[in-house]
Amino acid sequence: MASEATAGTTGKGAAGWLQPHRVVLLIIALAIVLASIFYLRWDWLPAYLPLAMQGIWRTIWLLVVTSILGIALAIPLGLAQAAGPWFLSVPARTFCTIIRGTPLLLQLWLLYYGLGSLFPQIPWIRDSFLWPYLRQAWPYGVLALTLSFAGYEGEVMRGAFAGVPRGQLEAARAFGMRRWTAFRRIWLPQALQRALPTLAGESVLQLKATPLVATITMVDIYAVASRVRQDTFVTYEPLLLLAVVYMAITGIIVLAFRRLEARIPTRVG
Amino acid sequence: MEAKLIGAIIPAAASGIFDLLALEPPGWGGNLLRGLLSSVQIALGAYGLGLLIGIGGAYGRLYGGPVVxxxxxxxxxxxxxxxxxxxILMLYFAGTDLVNRILIAFGHQPVDINGLVAGIGVLGIVQGAYSTEVLRGAILSIPQGQIEAARAYGMPPGLLLRRITLPAMLPFAIPGLANLWLxxxxxTALLAIVGFNELTQTTxxxxxxxxxxxxxFLAAGALYLALTLFSNVIIARVERWARCGTPKLSETR
Structure with a gap:
């Protein structure tokens, strides 16, 4: 049965992929695309194109910044859970449980509305140089997405740190490496390598979490589509375009991680 | 009763936390719990629908024709x-629109679609995609000789599914399915965007x-967290039950 089940994917190269039924499906897909170009309303697009490009840029910026900050937070979180003393591992585990146990939308609203209503009441925050930024929405969006990514990725890093063979660390110590050197040269690279396949999936999940910031008035690509809907009463076309944009970004993420994984030699001792 | 009296005398903004969260009408605790209830309802419905789609989808992906x-x-x-x-936005708008157009085409009056049903339908379709992949992987993890043996005995497909495939794949599927439930x-919080009165919107x-x-928001977070932790306890039990009599996953390799 297994051979029959996988028969469709065993063909090598483009000729194997392009079977007769796929050609028919492609033609149907092309017809649908052409039909949606000609029969749906796209006259709003030129007017909103600059805003849409800005929105796409902001979505990507948000994704990259929060992922990098999130990983930077996740490494100590994972390390504390995998090898830390109890007074570090218990708070780290609690943090991960809370982040993973509540919806991101709720966390976002807690930070934006909660902190946003608290800060104006504190005089020294109002007087500080950060106040012009804290009055805007994006610091709260970045903070919520970063904490969320750190919570999920901290759990992954815990497994990755714990999964590095002990012999590797013992060998590093036998070479007389200091703890920090051993961590930097041996433990962290191997843990990151183990976490890389999961990281690709988590990045896609993070991309799919970014449109939530539109609910706190950040103008990402999702907010642009909502604005088009409100201004012009065109419902489906902006949503379709939105889906295409997100699929394109997802495709880029998946390809980028595949190339990154291919660059790293897979032989783990 | 006392909370009600205090709540009536002092304006809500000035009264204490416990008055705000009181179950009686001046407090909002009752509303939050009702919100939690409808969240759980949607989650259960969407999860069930997702599982049905997932079983069908996994079968289609493994044994269906090339087009399917x-x-x-x-x-x-x-x-x-x-x-x-x-x-959610696409399916919510398009789905309700489509149903009403079909109703009109068959000469019925358009209906206002129940938010609960729409929410379950939309999230169910999303869940279905994920559970299709989880169940496909789990079915592929069954020693295929078991399925071949059942076929050799002349079992019809329905019986094969019920007696062999579903029970045998369960231990492989449960970690993924548990994740999907969480x-x-x-x-369900996302349905707040379309204005459905679940826990987040109520909050x-x-x-x-x-x-x-x-x-x-902290109270609602505590409710969600309690739901997750409670689910984790149940999941651990179900996992132990499903693993019953099978060797540990690490030993089967």
């Missing part, structure tokens, strides 16, 4: 690549009305 296989692959890829928020409970209304943002 490709279309299901397209379904799972698209749903997993597009944010749930966008899918995702389902959290994804926002309560917080907006009383200006006690921290109190209500």
């Amino acid at each position: 296989r490709d279309l299901l692959g397209l379904y799972t890829t698209v749903v997993r690549a597009v944010p749930e928020l966008v899918l 995702i389902a409970t959290k994804d 926002r209304l309560a917080a907006g009305a009383t200006k006690a943002y921290f109190t209500f």
Whole structure:
């Protein structure tokens, strides 16, 4: 049965992929695309194109910044859970449980509305140089997405740190490496390598979490589509375009991680 | 009763946390619990619908014809690549629109679609894509000789599914399915965007009305967390039950 089940994917190269039924499906897909170009309303697009490009840029910026900050937070979180003393591992585990146990939308609203209503009441925050930024929405969006990514990725890093063979660390110590050197040269690279396949999936999940910031008035690509809907009463076309944009970004993420994984030699001792 | 009296005398914004969260009408606790209940309802419904789609989808992807296989692959890829928020809006608008057009075409009056049903339908379709992939992987993890043996005995497909495939794949599927359940409970929060009165939306209304943002969002967070932790306990039990009599996963390799 297994051979029959996988028969469709065993063909090598483009000729194997392009079977007769796929050609028919492609033609149907092309017809649908052409039909949606000609029969749906796209006259709003030129007017909103600059805003849409800005929105796409902001979505990507948000994704990259929060992922990098999130990983930077996740490494100590994972390390504390995998090898830390109890007074570090218990708070780290609690943090991960809370982040993973509540919806991101709720966390976002807690930070934006909660902190946003608290800060104006504190005089020294109002007087500080950060106040012009804290009055805007994006610091709260970045903070919520970063904490969320750190919570999920901290759990992954815990497994990755714990999964590095002990012999590797013992060998590093036998070479007389200091703890920090051993961590930097041996433990962290191997843990990151183990976490890389999961990281690709988590990045896609993070991309799919970014449109939530539109609910706190950040103008990402999702907010642009909502604005088009409100201004012009065109419902489906902006949503379709939105889906295409997100699929394109997802495709880029998946390809980028595949190339990154291919660059790293897979032989783990 | 006492909370009600205090709540009646002092305006809501000035009264204490416990008055705000009281179950009686001046407090919002009852509303929050009702919100939690409808969140759980949607999550259960969407999860069940997702499982049905998943079983059908996994069978289609493994044993279906080439066209069915490709279309299901397209379904799972698209749903997993597009944010749930966008899918919810699309399916919510398009779905209700489509149902009403069909009703009109058959000469019926258009209906106002129940938010609960729409929410379950939309989240169920999203869940279905993920559970298709989970169940497909789990079915592939069964020693295929078991299925071949059942076929050799002349078992009809329905019986084969019920007696062999489903029970044998369960231990492999449960970690993924448990994850999906936790995702389902959290994804119900997204229905707040379309204005459905589940826990997150209720919380926002309560917080907006009383200006006690921290109190209500923390309370709602505690409710979600309690739901997750309770689910974890149940999942651990179910996992032990499903693993019953099978060797540990690490030993089967």
